[in-house]
Amino acid sequence: MALLQDANSDQMMVEHSAVQLLRWRDELPEGLLQSSPKLILLETWALILCARLDEAMACLQGLSRFLPRPDAHRQRLCLAHYQATLGVLQRQFALPDARRNCSDALQHLEERFWGQHILCHQALAQQAMVEGDLTVARQHCQAGLRLSRRHANLCFEALLSVEHIHLLALSGEHRHALDYAEQMLAELRKHAHGGPMSARLHVLRGELLALRGDDTGAEAGLQRGLREAEESQDAYLLYAYHALISLACERGEVERAHQLLLAAERRMQRLCIPEIRYREVLRLARARLCLASGEPARARDELLGVLAELGLNPLLAPTGFYDLQYRVRLLLAQAHDELGETTRASHELQALQRDCQRLGLRSLACETQLRLAETLHALDQAAAEEHLREALQDCRRLSLLRPLARLQRNDASWSRQLLAQLPALAPANRAPDTAEAPPAPTEMLSQRELEVLELIAQGCSNQEIAEQLEISLHTVKTHARRINIKLEVERRTQAVARAKASGLLA
Incomplete structure (x- = not known):
């Protein structure tokens, strides 16, 4: 006692x-x-x-x-x-x-x-992320992280880091989110912390790797996170199952996706998780499976059912699925397109893109624009190519490979020429026609490393940088070391000089 x-x-x-x-x-x-x-x-x-x-x-x-x-x-x-x-x-x-x-x-x-x-x-x-208020969500994440670091509590820091990584992913800051996840996992390993927070971070890392087109790394990360979540009886395992189902569907592994869906539902029930925490997510996964199986009518019915539930309670999105209603709308437009309702699908996608841009959901806005380009091609080829060109540039900025890989699998001749203009974004399994030029420093550095470098250039100390960016002193030192390695210099002053010479800093 x-x-x-x-x-x-x-x-x-x-x-x-x-x-x-x-x-x-x-x-x-x-x-x-x-x-x-x-x-x-x-x-x-x-x-x-x-x-x-x-x-x-x-x-x-x-x-x-x-x-x-x-x-x-x-x-x-x-x-x-x-x-x-x-x-x-x-x-x-x-x-x-x-x-x-x-x-x-x-x-x-x-x-x-x-x-x-x-x-x-x-x-x-x-709550703020579900409501689409990313500014308020960021304020609460930062306040929680400040408290956890002030009291040197790694468990609580990891807990808030999971939400912060979700926020970064919603905002399209995938490189920063992946760096953050890997740094937190390194901290947990260093202090021999396992359990649910480690599980959640592994799952998030796997999902972020999938977005970058690294299916092998994604599968390994998701499977490890799923095992750890199972051991901790953490309901976050739903997020791992959904990500694995999505990967299987994109690979055409319909039977495996079906087995994963059954396993997810069975596990939720065995853990006595209330249905409100998983029902709509599994219906979304089931709709994704229906689309992969060539059953768009069944997918449409599932998705309309989810939207009806979300209409009754807009806060219904479970932990991690903060953009649930927008994901459902994207799949519903795909279902309508596959049912031959092209005009309806294009209107839905245009409305969804406007909503995503208004809310700052940059990643989903980019995916929506790619889907819109495909849908519009049957109606207006010039508009389709314009949307595709813009989406490709956004994919480059956001390091989004997954939707491009899907587009390439569709093998549409009209999009192949534009895809070829961005060889650095082509899926890893494609053999390049010619050797690629070394990446520019802006492409080598993550968003967070750029932020650290800018503060270094302003003459800030490591402690001042940590306070301004609300990260630990150890993390600042790690970023500074990586900056020097990537820019091939030894000192901070050299890093700033190299960055200015390359146009990275004004």
Whole structure:
């Protein structure tokens, strides 16, 4: 019991701590973990991490037995803890009150309860991403990361880093997102941290590699993340299954995709995950499988069903699937196109592209424009080529290879000439006709490395750079070392001079 009394929410994210706590609960005398407010909250956080949300909500109600508290201060504190936990739960249940409860908790929780502050910032960042407000999401991610670094807590830093990587990917900053994921994984390895955060980062890394056209690396990363998520009983394994299903569909491995879909549903049910956390995602995956199987009518019906559910509750997107409704709209337009409803599909894609551009969903906007180019070719070849040319330039800027690989597999003669104009973006398995020129420094450096280099050029110290970019001092040093290696110099002053000479810096 003393060990449990000393435990806190961040320890639930290490290795299999949440799973172990729930095993202990089943072995301890009934109701023992309900004997104090702290133990109730600890059990609730363990249940949340394992996505046993119905049980978590019931467990949290046990706090009412300890109200009112003996004095006003403890009463306010207990209510703030309740609001923080309830707000996080409400986000998982896609309830709009999540924002109000998490915001209230942030105002009333004392600074010493920084862990709960971080969890509230995570929930608010998730809510903002679902609502398409990437600016607010970034603010909450940064606030949570600052707190975790201030208290040198790697578990919480990894937790917020997962959301930050999602945010970067939504914004089209794929190089930065991949660098970030790899750096966090290196930190976790260095400190021998496994568990759900390691699993999530491996899954994200795999998905980002897939976007860059590295199917082999993507498969390995996704499989490793899936194994670790299975061991931790982390519901994030849904994200890994969906990414693997998408890869299988793009390769034409229909039977494997079908088996993965069945396995994902079976695993969600065995873990007692509420349907609200996975139902619409699996319907999206099923629609993707229908399209790969040449059944666009079935895909359309599935996707219309998902959109109907999202229309009733726009916050329904589970963790990681923050652009769910827009992904559904993209696939629905594809289904309509394959059903011969070309004009309808083009209108849907044009509306979707406008929405993505307005919200700053640059990656999805680029994919949508590529699909629009294909659809428009049957209606207006000149407009199709213009859209394709713009999309190819965006793919180059965003390091997006996956949609280009799909376009090349379609082998449309009209697009082949434009694709050939960007040999550096051609899929890795294509043999180049001629040797490619060495990449320019702007292509060699990631977005984050460029930001660090600009601050170096302004005369900032490593500590000042860390504070401005809200990253660790160790990460700044890693970026500086990589910049020197890529620019083939030894000192910071040489890196700045080389960058200016190449036009990388003004």
